[in-house]
Each structure stands twice: as C-alpha cells, then as structure tokens.
Amino acid sequence: MDIRILLVEDDEHICNTVKTFLSEAGYKVDACIDGNEAHQKFFNNLYQLVILDIMLPGMSGHELLLEFRKLNNTPVLMMTALSDDENQIKAFDAEADDYVTKPFRIQLLLKRVEALLRRSGALAKEIRYSKLTLLPEDFKAVYGGVELPLTLKEFEILMLLVQGRGRTLSHEIILSRVWGYDFDGDGSTVHTHIKNLRAKMPENIIQTARGVGYRLVEETL
Known part of the structure; x- marks a missing residue:
C-alpha cells in the first residue's frame, strides 16, 4: 500500500520543491499551504507521516x-524557520517526532522522513x-499462523485498519483509499467487503462504529 504524506508549508516554492522530491522518492503527497485546510485533510484522510510548518495562515x-x-x-516532522529553543521545546512537548529548521538540505529531509516511517x-x-x-x-x-x-481489496482494507489502529475509519475514507476518489460506489461496497473479511477470519477483530465506520478491537498479546 502506498505511503501517503501530508505536507503543510505556506511557502509555495518550498512546498512544491519538497513535494516533487518526495514524489520522486515514491511517496504519495498531499500538499497545502493553509492550516485550516491541513486540519480538514488530516481528519478526512489517513496519512503515514505529516510534515508541518509552524507559521501558517489559519491554524x-x-x-x-x-x-x-x-x-x-501519526509521525509529525516539524519543518520551520523558527530555530529557537523555545519553539523546539514547545513542539516536542506536543509530541512532535522530529524538527528540521530552514534552510535545510533536501537529501537530509528525505533521510529523516525515511527514518520516521521506518520507526x-x-x-x-x-x-x-x-x-x-x-x-x-x-x-x-x-492470523494465528x-x-x-x-x-486484494480485503487485504487493502485490513491493511488500512491496521495502519489506522486506534482510529475509526469512515466509509468515505476506506472508499477513497482502497477504491480511489473517483469510485462511484457507496458505503454498501465497504460493508460487503467487511462482511466477507470477517467471515474469513478465525476471530472478529473488526468493530463497527454505527453510522461512522470501522476500527480494530484493542490489541491483545
């Protein structure tokens, strides 16, 4: 399944440059220059990494x-011109995973992205x-050996649920990520595949959030 990254950077030149390099490295990148748009994208999609500027229009x-x-x-890499200790401490206190200050070498950014995704x-x-x-x-x-x-679709749904562990995924998110944004189907398509997926598993580990979507049961040893 593709690695999807949300890039939030209000400098259009930097945003386009980073998006190009990440795309050439094989990642799927959603880019935006506004904090409010970034907030909407994050809550409507599932990302494996977020690259986040601090000084943004909106939020x-x-x-x-x-x-x-x-x-x-979700791992968050702060990418900002604010290099003072106070802003870095504030970011790490809010559970940022890494912090890069501008200007930076794009190759170094790619290595940090790779390290966070690997971790x-x-x-x-x-x-x-x-x-x-x-x-x-x-x-x-x-499952159990x-x-x-x-x-393929059942595997992709299961993979999506595992990647989003701890989060309820809506029918719309599953449709867009597994079938694509231009798919004409509706939530019944997801329901049918979830039903078939459950029937093939020795134990049901998929919970239904009625009217919302699906999530995995809490992980057990």
Missing part, C-alpha cells in the same frame, strides 16, 4: 499538532497486530 503548526495528537500518533513501521516488510501478521509486499495476511484467503 498554526503548534495548534495543528495538538489537534492531531488528540486523534492518533513507525510504515516501511516494515512485516506488520504485526495481535495474532495478525501482514506481509505488504506479497499482499498476504496470516494460518494464511487468510483474502482478495
């Missing part, structure tokens, strides 16, 4: 980071969740 980077952390632990497990060849093991490169899922006979 500031500090405000956005606090809002993001209310929802999940979070987004680049892992094998992803574990309770009794479930996912092998993204082979599109295989193993037994491979599950999943279709």
Whole structure:
C-alpha cells in the first residue's frame, strides 16, 4: 500500500520543491499551504507521516499538532524557520517526532522522513497486530499462523485498519483509499467487503462504529 504524506508549508516554492522530491522518492503527497485546510485533510484522510510548518495562515503548526495528537500518533516532522529553543521545546512537548529548521538540505529531509516511517513501521516488510501478521509486499495476511484467503481489496482494507489502529475509519475514507476518489460506489461496497473479511477470519477483530465506520478491537498479546 502506498505511503501517503501530508505536507503543510505556506511557502509555495518550498512546498512544491519538497513535494516533487518526495514524489520522486515514491511517496504519495498531499500538499497545502493553509492550516485550516491541513486540519480538514488530516481528519478526512489517513496519512503515514505529516510534515508541518509552524507559521501558517489559519491554524498554526503548534495548534495543528495538538489537534492531531488528540486523534492518533501519526509521525509529525516539524519543518520551520523558527530555530529557537523555545519553539523546539514547545513542539516536542506536543509530541512532535522530529524538527528540521530552514534552510535545510533536501537529501537530509528525505533521510529523516525515511527514518520516521521506518520507526513507525510504515516501511516494515512485516506488520504485526495481535495474532495478525501482514506481509505488504506479497499482499498476504496470516492470523494465528494460518494464511487468510483474502482478495486484494480485503487485504487493502485490513491493511488500512491496521495502519489506522486506534482510529475509526469512515466509509468515505476506506472508499477513497482502497477504491480511489473517483469510485462511484457507496458505503454498501465497504460493508460487503467487511462482511466477507470477517467471515474469513478465525476471530472478529473488526468493530463497527454505527453510522461512522470501522476500527480494530484493542490489541491483545
């Protein structure tokens, strides 16, 4: 599944340059220059990493980071011209994962992005969740040592739920991420695939948030 990054930077030249390099490195990048737009994008989509400026129109980077952390632990890399200790401490107190000051070498930024994704497990060849093991490169899922006979769409839904652990994913998010933004179907498509996915698993680890979407049950050892 593609690694998707949210880039929030109000300097259009820097924003376009970073987006180009990240895209060439194989990442899917959603870019915006406004804090309010970034807030909407984060809550309507699922990202594996956020690159966040501090001084933004609308909500500031500090405000956005606090809002993001209310929802999940997606890695956040602060990218800003504010190099003073106070702003760095404020960012880390709000649980930023890394901090880069401008100007910076784009190659160094790419290495930091890669390190954060590796640390979070987004680049892992094998992803574990309770009794479930996912092998993204082979599109295989193993539960309790037994491979599950999943279709590609079923695997992608399960992968999406694991990546968004701790978060309820709406029907709209699942549709857009698995089928694409231009898909003409509706929530019943997701419901049917979830039903089939549950039937193929020895235990049901997918909970329904009625009227909202789906989430994984709390992880157990």
